[in-house]
Amino acid sequence: MHVYLIINAVAYGLAIIGFVIGLIFPDLTAARATALEDDGTGELVRELVNIPPLFALTILGVNLFRLGLLTIVLPSLIVPFAGLAFFGYWAVETGITLVPTSPQGWVALIPHSLTFVIEFQAYVLLLLGVLLLGRYWLFPHTIDAKNRRQGYVRGVQRIGLLALPALALLVVGAVWEAYTLRYVIHPLSQLLL
Numbered sequence: 001m002h003v004y005l006i007i008n009a010v011a012y013g014l015a016i017i018g019f020v021i022g023l024i025f026p027d028l029t030a031a032r033a034t035a036l037e038d039d040g041t042g043e044l045v046r047e048l049v050n051i052p053p054l055f056a057l058t059i060l061g062v063n064l065f066r067l068g069l070l071t072i073v074l075p076s077l078i079v080p081f082a083g084l085a086f087f088g089y090w091a092v093e094t095g096i097t098l099v100p101t102s103p104q105g106w107v108a109l110i111p112h113s114l115t116f117v118i119e120f121q122a123y124v125l126l127l128l129g130v131l132l133l134g135r136y137w138l139f140p141h142t143i144d145a146k147n148r149r150q151g152y153v154r155g156v157q158r159i160g161l162l163a164l165p166a167l168a169l170l171v172v173g174a175v176w177e178a179y180t181l182r183y184v185i186h187p188l189s190q191l192l193l
Contacts, residue, residue: 018095
């Protein structure tokens with residue numbers, strides 16, 4: 001439980017640090033917005049916001065595969081704890097990206113904050129799995145494993161167990177994000193224009 005709380009503090013803390021950096025250096029936030037437009041993310045969001053089920057599925061796919069699997073889990077299966085570092089970078093970058101650049105953006109941040117909390121909890125569970133994998137792999141005696149190979153296998157099993165509630169959280173987060181963007185944030189931003 002102690003490690004889980006520390007991972008929570010570090011994960012949210014890095015995102016908050018990124019947010020503060022974005023507030024202090026608005027050019028970084030503008031650069032992130034430009035990057036999201038250049039890579040097609042902005043256009044994709046605008047196209048899918050009117051189709052919440054498809055939007056939720058897209059959000060889930062991105063969060064599950066790009067971030068959960070490719071950023072956190074897979075690197076850690078090759079290099080112990082690598083996913084922690086990659087996630088740390090992503091968390092700071094996300095904090096910078098989330099800085100609102102308009103009054104409508106600040107209002108939108110209210111319902112979107114719950115999305116942030118839900119999705120980060122899923123990532124925290126995966127980060128805990130990655131931490132345990134690295135510890136079991138490098139120090140197999142901590143779980144009474146005979147060797148590093150056995151420690152690695154037990155660590156992968158632990159990631160698998162933690163991935164189940166993480167997946168549930170990512171599903172809830174994707175649905176919440178898609179439907180609030182369509183039925184709360186989008187109409188609210190139209191009213192505020």
